[in-house]
Amino acid sequence: PVETKDLMKKKDTEDRCLAVLTSGGDSQGMNAAVRAVVRIALFKGMKPYLVNEGYKGLVEGGELIKECQWTDVTHTMHKGGTIIGTARCKEFRERSGRLDAAANLVKARINNLVIIGGDGSLTGANIFKEEWKGLLEELVRKERITQEEAALLPYLNIVGLVGSIDNDMCGTDMTIGTDSALHRIIEAMDCLVSTASSHQRTFVLEIMGRNCGYLTIMAGIAVGAEWVLIPENPPKEGWEESMCDKLKSSREKGRRLNFILVAEGAIDQENKKITTSDVKKVIDSKLGFDTRVTVLGHVQRGGRPSAYDRILGTRMGAAAVQTLFEAKGEMDAFMIAIRGNEMTKLPLMSCVETTKKIGSALNERDFNRMQELRGSSFARNIKILKKLEACPTTTCKPESSPSSPSYTFAVMNVGAPAGGTNSCTRSFVRFLLYSGHTVLGIYSGFDGLKEGEIKNLDWSEVSEWGSVGGSKLGTTRTVPDDKSLDAIAKSLESHGIQGLLVVGGFEAFQSLIKLEEGRRKYPALCIPIVQVAATISNNVPGTEYSLGCDTALNVIVSACDILKQSATASRKRVFVVETMGGYCGYLATMGALAGGADSAYIFEESFNLDHLRKDVAHMVHKFKAGNFEKGIIMRNESCNNNYTTDFMTQMLAEEGKDYFIARSSVLGHLQQGDAPSPFDRILGTKYAYQSMNHLLECMERSTTSEGKVLATGSDTICVMGLVGVEYKPTPVSVLKDKCDMKYRIPNDQWWIQLRPLVRILARHADKKFHG
């Protein structure tokens, strides 16, 4: 791991130079990475250089390689693409080009390089590193550099970051740009949903991804798709008939719109390309449906980077500099990867080589191997998508058998609305119907359960729920008390509910604790119960991510972009932005990191007037020094009762009156967002899948010989969480000791470690102001 806590280590005298370049296809989030590389390097005392136009800049040198300052990367994080340009450079593929590149680096005294690009760019960088000594010897021989110059830079250290919308590199869970591309795809699909369903249309959509179907699968999970075609899982012979049968039966069941998603690199079993027009021709000739083709193309690379990509780029950029900074001499080439929530450094060439094996497996038509190399979650995602879309009929329940028991499940929402809640509910319903079970929807939380507001949910009813924000089932904040347990138990019993999914926030967690206490008195409560955390606050213990917080972060980031633009237009403004979150500082901290704020005040990190004074002085200093037109101070709504948003704004207004105007912006309920982000929709589905498996497993082992479910173990009442890279159920009885029940925050919060990054990245290079 590359530990963020070690970021604070720096040297006062450091003369190492470091250059950063972007190469290959551009992707959103590259600018966040470049910004982080530059600023962390300055913080560490290293001299950063920007190489413009990718390897072309290295080969040509001159003005294309430029030492840069703090302000050169100001106001860049919100931009898509790459501010330093990218190119494909033929010359760098030749040794002669790399010789020129080495000469240019030696002249600038640079032997630390951060390359942001795809596998091609990283391979090129590795070749360059390996040839370095030979290149320098040749340069000395040719008298292009002196022996002394060569001796100063005996090796080249490189770190690669993967910028690619395809998410096609092995070793890292995500690459920079993938999440933003998914945002573009899902926005487009949501738009097509309304027009397609008005006209009863079938849309055949081409999605980018040469050798990789990741974007296609995820878009299918997030919005829904009758059929997907990806390179890693070519359809069986006769797929045309099967696809048309599926479309026909879905139309007969009243579905007005259909999506067929085709990855750019889709092929059949014989490695023959399948294009969108091939698919359209099949549907035209066999069904005569109104079918339209949409090729999203470069739209997917465009637009503003998502909150996730800004944070990923920032963290990866910081980890790259840290890796180079910590090198004691020559080091192996590394690639920075994200695994779960952790930054790691991996041997660069082993990641590239594994990735290349996927290409070879494709040529050999070894599709199982391709999926295996993409990691275990890839095959699971394909399976999930198939289950989501395999509509069962009354006579066909694909995964049920006469011998397997059929259970009655229920699902409800508790707490404030959060993006992804409906996606979770939809997927839960469909997965269970697919396996032959019954699912009841409980409307209006525990109030509705008491009152019997309960209804059977069927396949088509939940069809379009995934793309909708809020809560289709309706949600309340009511937590059961001793009095209501009786009515709740009776209602569960009378509806024959044998397993329950509660999608909700901290109130849902408190409810589960209460239900567990009630089990002693009411046997009807002895059924397996799972909570999926859904709250924009991200404060439920047992998981690193709750549904809704990614959607909220994207709202916060958009707000920051707008406020910064307003400040730039009207000149010199500082905004105090208040975020939600209760006492949990997740949104304020991550919003600050992604929105480029100067600081983030949170409840978990107490502060006093001295801190405020220092920060105000910093802001004044920043504006005085010139070049700054805006500042953002993020403040969690409950960070301090007395130092309120108004107080902070007035303090800034008074102390900074000669330099800027201070304003406040309380984002409030806007943070619940409109349409859920792709991440929340996908996470909702994955949580539903894991919750279903856990519930079923608990039910099977707790079924008595009379066929009654009697679940009493603590593991039968859990929060289903994402912990590291694992989906894991944790009993509420364990979790209640791992959080502060008064302030409703978990004791250990993974994101706290990122807080130094906010401060470092916002501080002007002036050392006096680094604390």
Ligand code: ATP
């Ligand atoms: P994308 O995934 O977006 O295509 P990429 O980094 O794989 O990104 P490439 O076109 O393969 O894109 O590579 C970008 C540049 O990296 C090339 O134009 C070239 O300058 C350099 N490069 C790629 N492969 C090599 C190589 N084998 N040797 C030297 N340089 C290379």
